[in-house]
Amino acid sequence: MADMIEASGLSKFYGEFAAAQNITFSVPAGQVCAFLGPNGAGKSTTMKMLTGFLAPDEGVSKIGGYDVHADRISAAQRLGYLPENGPLYPEMTPHSFLKYVGETRMLSGGELRDRMSWVCGQCSLGDVWGKAIGKLSRGYRQRVGMAQALLHDPDVLILDEPTSGLDPNQVHGVRELIESLAETKTVLLSTHILQEVHAVCSRVVLINEGRLVFDGPTSELGTHSDAMEQKFRELTVAA
Numbered sequence: 001m002a003d004m005i006e007a008s009g010l011s012k013f014y015g016e017f018a019a020a021q022n023i024t025f026s027v028p029a030g031q032v033c034a035f036l037g038p039n040g041a042g043k044s045t046t047m048k049m050l051t052g053f054l055a056p057d058e059g060v061s062k063i064g065g066y067d068v069h070a071d072r073i074s075a076a077q078r079l080g081y082l083p084e085n086g087p088l089y090p091e092m093t094p095h096s097f098l099k100y101v102g103e104t105r106m107l108s109g110g111e112l113r114d115r116m117s118w119v120c121g122q123c124s125l126g127d128v129w130g131k132a133i134g135k136l137s138r139g140y141r142q143r144v145g146m147a148q149a150l151l152h153d154p155d156v157l158i159l160d161e162p163t164s165g166l167d168p169n170q171v172h173g174v175r176e177l178i179e180s181l182a183e184t185k186t187v188l189l190s191t192h193i194l195q196e197v198h199a200v201c202s203r204v205v206l207i208n209e210g211r212l213v214f215d216g217p218t219s220e221l222g223t224h225s226d227a228m229e230q231k232f233r234e235l236t237v238a239a
């Protein structure tokens with residue numbers, strides 16, 4: 001299987017502080033991989049470097065085999081990214097925002113309409129389609145973020161805490177969506193919810209204090225979420 005997401009020696013320093021240091025892992029086509037770590041471990045920083053939103057101080061990121069910094073457009077066409085704080089543009093509606101995002105991704109006419117209608121249904125946005133994003137609840141804003149990540153039907157999804165701030169019904173909906181997407185896509189998702197990892201991820205990459213401390217099958221971290229929680233604590237307790 002070709003690797004669809006590759007982090008090779010990624011580091012980001014803020015002064016002396018290493019937010020991420022020498023992070024190396026790859027995710028093969030078709031895999032759903034969890035990206036775990038305590039608050040401040042460096043997950044969002046690494047995801048931003050993987051998606052080209054932050055330039056690494058060291059290392060290389062590749063999406064679908066394309067270098068994210070040297071071959072940005074080819075990498076971006078294959079990538080959908082849900083950033084940690086969801087979409088900005090509070091005055092736009094989901095409809096106008098997704099139309100704008102679609103146009104920047106070279107979609108138009110019937111194709112753009114079909115894709116907008118598909119993400120509207122998949123992300124259950126029908127009720128808020130014409131409301132200002134700034135007035136939506138956190139859960140709905142999160143779903144608008146998911147919709148923009150999926151709009152151009154990318155092969156690779158990098159999702160920074162896709163279920164954070166959602167109520168249990170919405171969490172269930174997003175998990176089902178990720179499971180259905182997993183049939184055709186490669187997914188890296190960060191989360192603090194270990195049950196979620198069991199539910200949807202076959203593989204776990206765990207970082208602590210900016211460094212990779214575990215990379216392996218979910219089953220190696222434990223066969224249920226209690227065992228996994230214990231192992232998580234062992235691997236992430238401050239040295």
Ligand SMILES: Nc1ncnc2c1ncn2[C@@H]1O[C@H](COP(=O)(O)OP(=O)(O)OP(=O)(O)O)[C@@H](O)[C@H]1O
Nearest residue numbers: 014018019037038039040041042043044045046084
């Ligand atoms: N622009 C910045 N300047 C200085 N420090 C930063 C900057 N951005 C992030 N950091 C620091 O880098 C570390 C890693 O942050 P990051 O947001 O990647 O963690 P995280 O694992 O995503 O955390 P969380 O689970 O809380 O979202 C944190 O200590 C954070 O304070």
